[in-house]
Amino acid sequence: MSKVAQALVAATQRLAPTSDTARLDAEVLMAHALGCSRSSLLLSRMGDAVPEGFAAMVERRAAQEPVAYVTGVQEFWGLPFKVTPDTLIPRGDSETIVEAALDACPAPARVLDCGTGTGALLLAVLHERPQAQGIGIERSAGALAVARENAAALGLDGRATMQAGDWTQAGWADGLGRFDLILSNPPYVEEDADLSPSVRDYEPASALFAGRQGLDDYACLLPQLLDLLTPAGVAVVEIGHQQAGPVAQIAGQAGMDAQLFRDLAGRARALLLSRRQFPQFP
Template identity: 65%
Template sequence: MTIGEEIRAAAGRLAATSDTARLDAELLMAHTLGASRSELLLRHMRGDPPAGFAALVERRAGHEPIAHITGHQEFYGLDLEVTPDTLIPRGDSETLVEAAREYFADRTPARVLDMGTGTGALLLAALSLFETAQGVGTDASAAALEVAGRNAARLGFAARADLLLRDWSMAGWAADLGQFDLVLCNPPYVEDAATLDPSVRAHEPASALFSGPEGLDDYRILLPQLRALMTRGGAAILEIGHEQADPVGALARQSGFAAQLRRDLAGRPRALLLT
């Protein structure tokens, strides 16, 4: 059996688990070969299947996320290490970075804050975009900060990114942070009783997902604190669930913000830009 045939068989095996079975099989094969997916498709499809591929397919068949199996996820052109201690960065979250790029089209933010940084995805993407900015990433998880630190070091941002263990639900957590031109945050926003794919509910950290019966608990904590963290003329950009534009927008206005909606590539509400 060739690699191409093995991929087809694996895609059939994964069809009951994943809506992207063929892509999953290709990514797992590329990982096993130590090649990119493009290299796999161009150069290796007629070769002999490598040892270890079948075991990875079985892990995916058990709903383990591809990013956890490979240990990596691309975000805004950056190759990020991912572990079960962090939320897997998703392309929808790039909406926040694009909103920041548009808002700062004619200037560069001097300081960037990413609250709940996880892998460091939003912070490092912003630092890659704004090449003179300094950044701070906070997280309540020490294990997540270790991942973010490794990503910052490997991608060359360690000198520009301070990573701090902070819990925004604790009094005084931001007292020494100062102010920022750009504040980014992808907070937990899933309702506690929401139905999630097993690859998410069973494998990603609940503390990064769930936020009370309406998915709004963390917004209620964060929004009243944001103004003190922002410079005059600065912006805060928060990710939201696709049905949360109205309730989060209302909470933002109660805290004195003007809120502008930003949609992801699928046209769904994805972020609020607050000024």
């Protein structure tokens, strides 16, 4: 029987035509198949027999299915999150939203996450702020179930309430009250955007696309935020790398000032929105 080291070489070659991270993908899949960490794999498991099921996982990845959907888990903010095809896969770039939120609102009592998906943004903030309570709103029943599982698995279900909600529908915010911090990674992809097959063919379209310019959900959600924020509350929303100006304009028309945050690659990634303190004059 071939050993793990040999299987990794073969898997890397198999994945190279469709993945820019073929070796990493192979190692992550192998570690998952072995039930160990990637570091343990590299340090002590290279001579093991190849586990059953590894070859099938490689073929799924070769068909451009994201690694996170193959393994069913994605790390975000150092925490493990269950993912399924009902949810977007949390990206490291989105940690910019968490960082900006924690800096801008260091002691939130109540946090709202609009379009919570896996629950990653909300649960990361609650993990860092043990005094906070949070609500995650999600319109997808499948994603909502995943968010609840993640809250329970991280021991945060006592402070995180995941509930159905759709900001495009009247009355969705009735009874929610006000929040010190609002988070959101709304759909913001242009409907004709050129996406990789691993995204377009596998991740949920309802969580990706937002009209011809990718702005439809901002135009709907942002004007509703001031009614949900406490007087000193702030919101942090993820944006596409070319959307800072248009989204800031929408926020301004809704009575909010916007501050831009960039990710580690220097791309526009998030806007911090706060209640405008001074009137604007033409």
